Amino acid sequence: MLNPQWLRTFSTLVELSNFTRTAERLDLTQAAVSQHVQRLEERLGLLLIRRPRQIELTPAGHALLAYCAEVTAADQRLQQQLSATDGEQGEVSLITPGSIGLALHHHLLDIQQDLPGLSIRHRFAPDADVLAAVLENRFDLGLATLKPADARLKVVRFAQEPLELVVPAGLAVNTWADLERLGFIDHPDGQAMAGRLLSRRFPGSPGAHRLPCRGFTNQISLILDPVARGLGFSVLPRYARLAFAQPERIQVIEGAPQVVDTLWLLHRAEWPLSARAQTVLQRLKPHFEPDALQPPG
Known part of the structure; x- marks a missing residue:
């Protein structure tokens, strides 16, 4: 050895x-x-x-x-x-996409303040990395936007998250031409998200890829900064918008139809969750039930 x-x-x-x-x-x-x-x-x-x-x-x-x-x-x-029966001691590890990760962050800190014996390790990652990390037992819990079909995983619905069209505060945005004048603030999932939402809101439009790009960032917490400054609009998940520190400087353009993604909770199916992981989930879930989700605006 x-x-x-x-x-x-x-x-x-x-x-x-x-x-x-x-x-x-x-x-x-x-x-x-x-x-x-x-x-x-x-x-x-x-x-x-x-x-x-x-x-x-x-x-x-x-x-x-x-x-x-x-x-x-x-x-x-x-x-x-060895410590699986103690719900208030030890490490709980969680890996999530960025938008829901922003929303979880302060709730996780609240849990640690209430239960100082817990150590919560939280990482932001795309779906593929979430799946691999849980399967390889590097993280206890994962959240993903795509539901995996793998017998080694237990998969349950955790929350739903609409995509939102977010523009600078005070602007009237009603037509495709309004979006063209503003320009798009892109991000790694920006084109895909914009294509899914805008093709439904503006049928017959040239498509999101034809909109002028006014900027790009790969940091989800920074996407709305240029929007707040009037430099363009973006499309992103609601939890990312709710986490923005200057909500008065942006607005959500409501409309139909909506595009709503399901967030799936993953953990290994072969063994039970530790008591401490169950404690964390029990404290998180009430914040992400349908009636707890703040309406856009």
Whole structure:
């Protein structure tokens, strides 16, 4: 069996790509870091190619890194199983898309303030990463906008989230020409979301891809900043709009038909959720029931 300290040193070195920083993080000497890698290479063969300011993994190095991840996941599972009955102690990990993540953020902080024994780890990620993280047991819970069909997962409806057409406050936007004059503030899912909503609101229009683009950002919390400044409009999920800090500077253009996405809660089906994960879910769900969702405006 490989020494767990050697494995921790190796995975940290790969993460940081620097012997000095690895030694500092692990409270070791640089010589000790080099020695741990040497011991592993004596057992497994060449793991690293050392280049100036860079470390490149050999095939054996990649295999060992995957093994380190498996060991870490196994250790986490053991810790979770040993403390699974305590609903107010331990770590709960959650991975979600950005819009719902913004809405969850302050509720998660409230839960931690009420239950200081809980440590909540929350990451924003697209659907594909959410699915992989839950399947690989790197996160207890996930939320996704697409319902996965995988027997290893338990999937239940968590919330619904409409797409919204958001424009600067005080502007009358009634026609396609109004949108063309404003221009579109794009984001990674912007074209897809705009295409889905605007094709229904403005049938017969040239399509969202024909609108002039006035800006782009990949940070969901920043998408509405240029809209608030009058630089354009955007289409994004409602929870992202509700999290915007300056609601008086934007407005939602209501209309029919709506485009409403379902957010699906995922976790592994083969074992029960820990008591602490159930505690977090019980506290979150009332905030995302249909009558708790703030109407647009």
